Amino acid sequence: MLGSEALVTTLLQVHELRKYFPVKKDFFGRGTAKVHAVDGVSFSIAAGETLGLVGESGCGKSTAGKTILRLIDPTSGTIEWCGRRIEALGRAAMHPVRRELQVVFQDPYSSLNPRLRARDIVAEPLRNYESLSEAQMREHVAFLFEKVGLRADQMVRYPHEFSGGQRQRLGIARALAVRPKLIICDEPVSALDVSVQAQVINLLVDLQAEFGVSYLFVAHDLAVVEHISHRVAVMYLGKIVELTDKRSLFRNPQHPYTEALLSAVPVPDPKAKRKRIILQGDVPSPVTPPPGCRFHTRCPYAEARCRAEEPAMKEVRPGHSVACHLR
Amino acid sequence: MASAPAVTAAPRSVSPTWLRFKDALRRHPTAIAGAVVLLAMIALAVAAPWLGTVDPQAVSPVKRLKPPFGEYWFGTDMLGRDVYSRVVYGARVSLTVGLAVALASTLAGLAIGLVTGFIRWADALVMRVMDGLMSIPPVLLAIALMALTKASLENVVFAITLSEIPRVVRLVRSLVLSLREQPFVEAAMAAGTSIARTLVRHILPNTVAPLLVQGTYICASAMITESILSFLGAGTPPNIPSWGNIMAEARSLFQIAAYLILFPGVCLSLTVLAVNLLGDGLRDALDPRLARRM
Numbered sequence: 004m005l006g007s008e009a010l011v012t013t014l015l016q017v018h019e020l021r022k023y024f025p026v027k028k029d030f031f032g033r034g035t036a037k038v039h040a041v042d043g044v045s046f047s048i049a050a051g052e053t054l055g056l057v058g059e060s061g062c063g064k065s066t067a068g069k070t071i072l073r074l075i076d077p078t079s080g081t082i083e084w085c086g087r088r089i090e091a092l093g094r095a096a097m098h099p100v101r102r103e104l105q106v107v108f109q110d111p112y113s114s115l116n117p118r119l120r121a122r123d124i125v126a127e128p129l130r131n132y133e134s135l136s137e138a139q140m141r142e143h144v145a146f147l148f149e150k151v152g153l154r155a156d157q158m159v160r161y162p163h164e165f166s167g168g169q170r171q172r173l174g175i176a177r178a179l180a181v182r183p184k185l186i187i188c189d190e191p192v193s194a195l196d197v198s199v200q201a202q203v204i205n206l207l208v209d210l211q212a213e214f215g216v217s218y219l220f221v222a223h224d225l226a227v228v229e230h231i232s233h234r235v236a237v238m239y240l241g242k243i244v245e246l247t248d249k250r251s252l253f254r255n256p257q258h259p260y261t262e263a264l265l266s267a268v269p270v271p272d273p274k275a276k277r278k279r280i281i282l283q284g285d286v287p288s289p290v291t292p293p294p295g296c297r298f299h300t301r302c303p304y305a306e307a308r309c310r311a312e313e314p315a316m317k318e319v320r321p322g323h324s325v326a327c328h329l330r
Numbered sequence: 331m332a333s334a335p336a337v338t339a340a341p342r343s344v345s346p347t348w349l350r351f352k353d354a355l356r357r358h359p360t361a362i363a364g365a366v367v368l369l370a371m372i373a374l375a376v377a378a379p380w381l382g383t384v385d386p387q388a389v390s391p392v393k394r395l396k397p398p399f400g401e402y403w404f405g406t407d408m409l410g411r412d413v414y415s416r417v418v419y420g421a422r423v424s425l426t427v428g429l430a431v432a433l434a435s436t437l438a439g440l441a442i443g444l445v446t447g448f449i450r451w452a453d454a455l456v457m458r459v460m461d462g463l464m465s466i467p468p469v470l471l472a473i474a475l476m477a478l479t480k481a482s483l484e485n486v487v488f489a490i491t492l493s494e495i496p497r498v499v500r501l502v503r504s505l506v507l508s509l510r511e512q513p514f515v516e517a518a519m520a521a522g523t524s525i526a527r528t529l530v531r532h533i534l535p536n537t538v539a540p541l542l543v544q545g546t547y548i549c550a551s552a553m554i555t556e557s558i559l560s561f562l563g564a565g566t567p568p569n570i571p572s573w574g575n576i577m578a579e580a581r582s583l584f585q586i587a588a589y590l591i592l593f594p595g596v597c598l599s600l601t602v603l604a605v606n607l608l609g610d611g612l613r614d615a616l617d618p619r620l621a622r623r624m
Contacts, residue, residue: 069516072520074516074519074520094525101520101521101522102522105520106517106520108513108516108517109513113512113513114514114517115514115517116518116531116532116535116536117536118535118536119532127518127521127523128521128522131522161345177521
């Protein structure tokens with residue numbers, strides 16, 4: 004799909020992004036322990052592309068998304084937006100960037116203000132960036148409603164009058180209102196029923212085809228990611244362990260963690276016999292991540308080297324990078 | 331796709347606040363009783379001159395200490411003043427103080443609380459001042475303030491308001507601190523909304539319900555504080571009849587004319603109870619953890 008085009012413009016380039024949260028403070032209010040939520044993450048997203056970011060709960064994927072949006076300030080690393088570094092921009096300087104960089108949140112209930120009408124929720128970014136008359140505004144919001152599969156007569160309703168899926172459509176309409184180049188989707192379907200999930204995913208795919216928007220699609224469900232992504236990054240304990248195009252990830256996973264994740268995806272065939280890789284133990288605490296490879300405590304193939312030396316991301320094939328000593 | 335049944339279910343969209351409000355009143359008869367008593371008291375205070383009252387200050391020594399339920403409904407006091415008229419006019423003072431303090435301290439506390447909840451450095455500074463104010467018992471603080479100024483209704487309102495503000499600030503600050511972590515506030519930031527606009531559009535409307543409840547409690551406690559101040563002679567000047575100073579003047583005659591304390595006492599208790607019942611009803615109704623059926 005992608006890469007065949009001669010000119011691929013990179014929208015977002017994240018390099019060695021880190022975000023540590025202080026968890027304990029000593030007597031003088033200085034942080035003594037930190038959660039290594041995002042610990043050196045690098046990736047890029049091209050125009051019109053969807054990058055899936057998967058990993059289990061607490062691996063830092065949502066934090067990475069919020070840090071890129073500058074809802075959280077990064078501890079270190081760089082975020083380059085259309086060739087311009089934005090990781091240290093102030094509120095005012097960030098304002099024009101936010102227009103191009105929107106977000107859809109995980110929880111369709113708490114991400115909509117219960118006291119605003121649906122049309123005001125969707126029109127909020129418009130009011131911040133465009134000076135439209137009331138009539139133009141109404142027309143534009145009606146257009147957005149139609150695009151996300153809601154009816155214009157639902158514009159005057161309050162969020163509690165919509166179902167979960169409809170609310171997430173409102174969230175998508177709000178993100179789409181100012182025609183962003185990239186929408187960070189922070190687990191947009193994990194709070195929805197499976198049947199509704201499919202509708203919302205298909206909506207996102209359709210909108211991408213129509214508006215050419217890029218997505219950073221954060222999720223913990225590989226089946227969902229497989230459907231929507233062009234490339235996939237697998238995160239474990241604050242680090243990306245594997246980054247490649249969708250096809251190679253699902254057909255030829257290189258990292259032992261990716262292998263284990265893929266073996267856990269349910270297959271809708273009761274007779275299918277598969278080798279399930281059951282990982283032993285729990286995810287180590289992100290406050291004190293293990294030395295060496297972060298996965299060595301649970302990796303079935305771990306060697307002495309894995310416990311001592313941290314593996315760097317290396318390209319095993321063009322466009323397929325893995326952080327593992329054994330590959 | 332958009333589901334059809336939802337359309338017919340709610341043809342007209344009403345604000346969730348109003349819906350919950352109506353629902354609340356239906357399910358809380360005690361709150362309605364409170365509201366009715368409070369409204370009756372307000373009507374009494376407003377219509378005082380037309381309720382068969384005489385000048386509450388008119389002295390008639392010949393007719394002093396007449397027992398109640400005779401010529402005078404509530405009897406007369408040691409100066410021969412009509413207690414009924416004094417109690418009805420006294421309602422004006424109590425209700426004015428209660429409502430004015432509730433309104434003023436809520437508004438002031440809201441303004442300060444919004445700022446402290448959103449601006450880190452202001453928070454540390456203002457909250458230490460508020461902690462300092464809170465460490466002084468409200469009645470003591472009000473007495474101290476009254477000692478500095480001359481006795482007048484405005485000064486009573488000011489003194490009680492000042493001692494109530496810290497409680498509102500604490501409430502609003504905690505509300506703002508939890509609201510600003512809500513995804514819809516994050517969404518507003520991501521949508522490029524300014525801090526001022528976020529406060530007005532997203533934070534403020536969500537603080538209204540708990541503030542309304544807090545306001546009723548402040549109203550009740552302000553009426554009691556006013557009575558305490560008047561009783562101690564540090565409140566409403568003696569030429570204005572208030573429930574507090576009627577009781578204060580009657581306390582030395584308690585053994586021979588208990589009714590002098592009874593009537594203003596009953597009125598005060600009834601009004602405070604009514605306001606508290608209303609507040610409890612509102613709290614139950616507006617607290618989403620207790621009653622949210624949507």
